[in-house]
Amino acid sequence: MIELRSVSKTxxxxxxxxxxxxxxxxxxxxxAPGECVALAGPSGAGKSTLLRMVWGNYLAASGSIRxxxxxxxxxxxxxxxxxxxxxxxxxxxxxxxVPRVPTLEVVADPLLAxxxxxxxxxxxxxxxxxxxxxxxxxxxxxxxxxxxGEQQRVNxxxxxxxxxxxxxxxxxxxxxxxxxxxxxxxxIREAKARGAxxxxxFHDAAARAEVCDREVDVSAFAPRAPDPVAEPA
Numbered sequence: 672m673i674e675l676r677s678v679s680k681t682x683x684x685x686x687x688x689x690x691x692x693x694x695x696x697x698x699x700x701x702x703a704p705g706e707c708v709a710l711a712g713p714s715g716a717g718k719s720t721l722l723r724m725v726w727g728n729y730l731a732a733s734g735s736i737r738x739x740x741x742x743x744x745x746x747x748x749x750x751x752x753x754x755x756x757x758x759x760x761x762x763x764x765x766x767x768x769v770p771r772v773p774t775l776e777v778v779a780d781p782l783l784a785x786x787x788x789x790x791x792x793x794x795x796x797x798x799x800x801x802x803x804x805x806x807x808x809x810x811x812x813x814x815x816x817x818x819x820g821e822q823q824r825v826n827x828x829x830x831x832x833x834x835x836x837x838x839x840x841x842x843x844x845x846x847x848x849x850x851x852x853x854x855x856x857x858x859i860r861e862a863k864a865r866g867a868x869x870x871x872x873f874h875d876a877a878a879r880a881e882v883c884d885r886e887v888d889v890s891a892f893a894p895r896a897p898d899p900v901a902e903p904a
Contacts, residue, residue, distance in 0.1 A: 672837050672868035673702040673725060678734035678744070678892075680720055693894035694720050698734070700887045704836070707859060707869040709879050712889035718872050721889060722839055725870065726761050727751040738837050756784055760835035764842050766814060766822040774800065774817075774825055775810040781833040792832075799828035802854050820846055831858050838862060840871030844878045856882055 678698040684690045695717045702708045710718040723729040731744040738759050768777050775796050782792035803824040814825045844852045859882045873879035
């Protein structure tokens, strides 16, 4: 469902004379339906960069990134928008929503964007918010005023509202208390059971061990150092 082949990424540092910084080179792996794969490796290895390339925020320098039938590395913007609406979900560490939109509508929005009836979308949103212990009195308020933990739970509810065939998770259990952490792990298990392909970053080692089927060590895709130039005899 998610497949990377020979993917490389560089950044051009325009404020440093146009210096080109290689970040990832030759990334090859896949995530099958019903599988949860963790991106592992030290800080700075390129885990977030890979996740953002699959999401389509970063453009790959080379290679292919297939999510279903679409190669994100070569897709037009309208195709990526459609992919995000129908096929690929993303739970980031930060909630980004339009101010003053009520929490219930924020969570229901992915279903409303697909044309689902409002009653159905809001019922699903209410179920998720209740499971994640977001107080009902907050559902009519904008989540922009919530605490960090409450915003994270709203973000998780929004990410799991639609049954996406593929999901990207960026630290989904970070800063959660044990009760809500357990709820998130159950949501991941349920997504796997219905056949979702899940790719994520999990610094919580215990959570990673509970829900992930295997790990991909991003350090293996570190750019190779150039061969040293031989000194003249």
